[in-house]
Amino acid sequence: MINKKKLILIIFIIIIFIVGVVILLSSKNLSKVIPTDNIMTIKIEDLAGQYNEETEEYEELISELSEEEKIDFINEIKDGKYKKRIFNIKATSRYVCHIYYNDGTRIRLDDYQVIKYDKNDKIIDSKKIYLYINIDEYM
Amino acid sequence: MLVLNTNIAKANQICEILPDGSIHCYTIYPISLNSIEDVHLGTGGEKTYFINISDNKYYIVETFGNHDTHLSVSGLSTGILTDNNSGVLLNSAIGFKGETNRTIQITVRLNSSLTSGSFQLQIRKQQAVLYGFDYPDKPDGTSDINTKPDLNKPYDDLSNLYNTYKFSDNTNHSGSHMLSLDSRDHTRLNSEIVFFSGHGYGSKNGSQGSGVSFPSGSVWVYQLNSMENVKVVVWASCYSSNSNNSYNNSMSQGSVDAGATSAIGWPDTTTVGSSRVFTDRLFNKLSAGETIAYAANYAKNGLIWPWDNVRDYEIDGSTTAKITASYINKLNDTANSNIVKEFNNRILKEKGWYFLDNEDGTKRVYRTINGKLTNDFYDIEYFGNEILSIKHSGVKMENQNILSINSIKTKIPDQVKVFNIVFDRLVDVEKYNVYYIYEEEIIPIEIKYCTYETEGGLIYVDTICTNLNDNTSIDYSKICGIRGE
Numbered sequence: 001m002i003n004k005k006k007l008i009l010i011i012f013i014i015i016i017f018i019v020g021v022v023i024l025l026s027s028k029n030l031s032k033v034i035p036t037d038n039i040m041t042i043k044i045e046d047l048a049g050q051y052n053e054e055t056e057e058y059e060e061l062i063s064e065l066s067e068e069e070k071i072d073f074i075n076e077i078k079d080g081k082y083k084k085r086i087f088n089i090k091a092t093s094r095y096v097c098h099i100y101y102n103d104g105t106r107i108r109l110d111d112y113q114v115i116k117y118d119k120n121d122k123i124i125d126s127k128k129i130y131l132y133i134n135i136d137e138y139m
Numbered sequence: 140m141l142v143l144n145t146n147i148a149k150a151n152q153i154c155e156i157l158p159d160g161s162i163h164c165y166t167i168y169p170i171s172l173n174s175i176e177d178v179h180l181g182t183g184g185e186k187t188y189f190i191n192i193s194d195n196k197y198y199i200v201e202t203f204g205n206h207d208t209h210l211s212v213s214g215l216s217t218g219i220l221t222d223n224n225s226g227v228l229l230n231s232a233i234g235f236k237g238e239t240n241r242t243i244q245i246t247v248r249l250n251s252s253l254t255s256g257s258f259q260l261q262i263r264k265q266q267a268v269l270y271g272f273d274y275p276d277k278p279d280g281t282s283d284i285n286t287k288p289d290l291n292k293p294y295d296d297l298s299n300l301y302n303t304y305k306f307s308d309n310t311n312h313s314g315s316h317m318l319s320l321d322s323r324d325h326t327r328l329n330s331e332i333v334f335f336s337g338h339g340y341g342s343k344n345g346s347q348g349s350g351v352s353f354p355s356g357s358v359w360v361y362q363l364n365s366m367e368n369v370k371v372v373v374w375a376s377c378y379s380s381n382s383n384n385s386y387n388n389s390m391s392q393g394s395v396d397a398g399a400t401s402a403i404g405w406p407d408t409t410t411v412g413s414s415r416v417f418t419d420r421l422f423n424k425l426s427a428g429e430t431i432a433y434a435a436n437y438a439k440n441g442l443i444w445p446w447d448n449v450r451d452y453e454i455d456g457s458t459t460a461k462i463t464a465s466y467i468n469k470l471n472d473t474a475n476s477n478i479v480k481e482f483n484n485r486i487l488k489e490k491g492w493y494f495l496d497n498e499d500g501t502k503r504v505y506r507t508i509n510g511k512l513t514n515d516f517y518d519i520e521y522f523g524n525e526i527l528s529i530k531h532s533g534v535k536m537e538n539q540n541i542l543s544i545n546s547i548k549t550k551i552p553d554q555v556k557v558f559n560i561v562f563d564r565l566v567d568v569e570k571y572n573v574y575y576i577y578e579e580e581i582i583p584i585e586i587k588y589c590t591y592e593t594e595g596g597l598i599y600v601d602t603i604c605t606n607l608n609d610n611t612s613i614d615y616s617k618i619c620g621i622r623g624e
Binding site: 048051087089132134 | 282283284286336337338339340341342343344345346349350352357359361375376377378384385408409410411414
């Protein structure tokens, strides 16, 4: 027979585990990982490129958001959510967002990852995520 | 027929004694694997090439150009293979299984003996290309996916049948590697079997399925073209059958649109482990001779958990194709597969079909109304249980108005006069009732084949057709043939 103390301990561990999983899998505020102050410029990149009718080839496509679009995008980040990604899936992001800050740092954000760079363009942090805002709309 | 000279080393003359005692001589030329021979033929001319086959994998002989060509391959234990239009446009193509240390002869001519012209000829091994990578680690130190092991079992299964290549170098085997020409002078994407295991572009809340990502470079939907050689392509990546993107097309459907016979993809996310279970089982069954549909279903059944996204695979193009079939038909496969799908759907959903066996082994399957035939039918050629070719009559019963039958009795004249000859004895009447679909109406028609005789024994058959709705007569010639042909 399991004594009472052991039973309570097991139940406690299970509860802690369930709470941990719920916290881990719950969506979080995007603004916690993407600072929304002192943003200088925001650029959206379509990795598929853009078709040039003259050269008949697809060329690199990066567009900078206008001041109005920038404000919209920042507001979307403020209201936006992300989830921590635990599993590796066979998906990657077509649209990539580059956020440049006044202090020379930058953040690369896509549907599956956030990467932070310092002034010297060295990676200082990264997170595997599921992004819950739609970057495509700004392309 | 006695062959006098078969010593084959270089261009050589072969002489045969024909059954009537005459001697027929012709020159045969060497052709090497993958080389593209320019063939120039005068009116009624033909040219024969020879090559030694070194293994028992699949090969293909094909012509290229703007002429209607005819090919034959002889020297195999299975007999002489011939083809007219299985290549692109009016070109010929013959797929066959090689036989070790056998010299085969390839004879090519223009389909019409009245024309002359130039075109190109190639013999090559059919091939399988397998792409999988150990994607570079993420900057945070956590590993990204590794799909290199996904290639091992498919390689073992396919290499007995096809010239099989594994590509998994992160730098050299980029997206452009798949799109570039190989020693066959075709892109690697235009191989008979194409397998990619890796990242697909897409996200839950954005664009999905616009391409697949290599460690270096990408292949996008818009880059899928000239895939006529492909029997099956498997895009084992997330969102590969999803067309929710700016191209409104998916990697799998885009492949079929580009000429692939069959393509497998996934509409949502997939994970490496279950994807590997699926593709290992898929290629195992495909190489054992099963159809795409059977092999994919078998692969799916290898996954234990019902919520596993890999179970949600989708097939575009033919579901009945087999990779162990050496025959090919580049021209008709895609069209065929769509009509096969339509036919199978209609057979399941609509009642009233009549199967008529033709003497040549083909079947004509008629849609019927109240047991009466209509001009909505399919002509089907079977290869075993598999549909090899299918053709629809071009008129489909959908929501047209079925006219009621108001006239029960129709009159037959007692005699007819043709070219001043009076056929005055009606000796036989064969009567059939049909429904004829014409524009927005389905008309009930009675067809009577009336046989008349003269006293002197001359016979004349008149066909009397009556619209049973309004009792008007109809010209038989208007309803007896397929419209547009």
